[in-house]
Amino acid sequence: MIEAQGVKKSFGKHHILRGVDLIVETGETLVIIGGSGCGKSTFLKSVIGLIRPQEGSITVDGVDITRLSDEASIAQYRKNFGYLFQEGALFDSLTVWENVIFGLRYLADDIPSSRYRKIAKEKLALVGLKDVEDFMPSELSGGMKKRVALARAIAAEPSYILYDEPTTGLDPIMSDVISDLILDLQKKLKVTSIAVTHDMKSAYKIASRIAMLHEGRVLGVAHPEVIRVSTNPYIRQFVDGLSQGPIQMKLKDYEPEPEPR
């Protein structure tokens, strides 16, 4: 279970998270929706410890990441997670299979390196890829990169998977393929997940519950079907994708990169 309480994060004068309270139950997929710059990615990066909140706590299986300070315990905490980056973040200099097994060398000491290639093949098969092991990331399409990144995220068999905009930048069919994959992995691996997305079609498909984030706070958390018929004007405007409504999009959004820790 992931439990966030009063999480606050500012970058200079910009208050990104203003007190986020969220609970993600074991085995569920919580989808966080919200406009650009509302703090979705900042929250996700706070959960895995890439960003340190100024206030609040994020507890995963009894361990509060905001209280961890030494590299070793943070690394130990991160062993439980797989993280799918928005653009995949595959290592350019490594082949597909080297990318997939990259984390095993650090996260799973007990696996002999002779098995790495076989494991990479298995994980790639799980995300529907075959015979791409020796390709370089630059030779793959956007959808294939996302799937390789997904294979890399699940390679060390984490208990939690965090998806940062899993369908952004993909065509509608590939977006649906990725959503199906996430659902499929959810069933097969029984992981607990948080997905951040703008894509409502994908959100309805993969979510156990949906949380709407607005101006650094959670507006509401509910079952997808409840969100679908919600009368809350903020949620209504977002899910219907309307420019007119209570949510006033700033012309210049601000969500800087995380500082190194």
Place this chain on the structure above:
Amino acid sequence: MIKHLIDLFDSLLGAIGGHVLEIIEGMGQFAFLIRSTVQWLLRARVEWGQVLRQMLFIGAQSMPVTTMTTFFTGMVLALQSGSSSKHFFNEPLFIGTVVSFSMVMELSPVMTSLVVSGRAGAAIAAELGTMKVTEQVDALYTLGTNPIRYLVIPRVLAFLFVLPVLIVVSDFSGVLGGWVVANAKFRISPNVYWHDIVDNMEIKHFFHGFLKTFVFAFIISFISCYKGISTRGGAQGVGKSTTEAVVYSMVCVLVTDYFVTAILVALGIT
């Protein structure tokens, strides 16, 4: 009018203060990077595969450029010293001594370092910068390692192993370049040229230049890595980091050269 001047002074002071704070913050982060690198070196297994890959890139692939640069520098030195001594003494004297001392103690370490910082330092800053802006650096954290362990340590070690070797090769190439000109232009026999070198040069003169290379390797590697992993802001940020890595490395090499030389002179290694 006075209020306007006060406002102007105020904003000027603010801008200067902001800039100074930025520099101090940068220096702090640079020092933090060095500290973390030492800690990780002591704590974790070194990625020797990465070290070898970087050694190949920094060393083997830079060698043709550095060798050619110092070869021609040796040629120029021989031409200048031969022409000058011929002008004053009617015959070219001590070309071998001038070329070897200049190359081994000063020019070879400095020029090789400058060329390597322009080639490998820039490439490292660009590579790490691109990794930073495409979240590959964050991905390292999520995959159980650390950019210092996986990216910085291999590059720093590769620089420390390879730059001294490059510089020794450059010493020879510079002296060889000098010999070509001494022989072809001033008709000095190889025997005389080599005796000029061997009779006057001691091992400490070699060490004077050789010891500097470790300092230069340290400077170039850390500045390039620091600039790379502190990149912000997309393609423009990568370009800025790359330029700054080269400029800062070159300036620091030249400035540090004086102080290292002064220390070596004080220690009698000259």
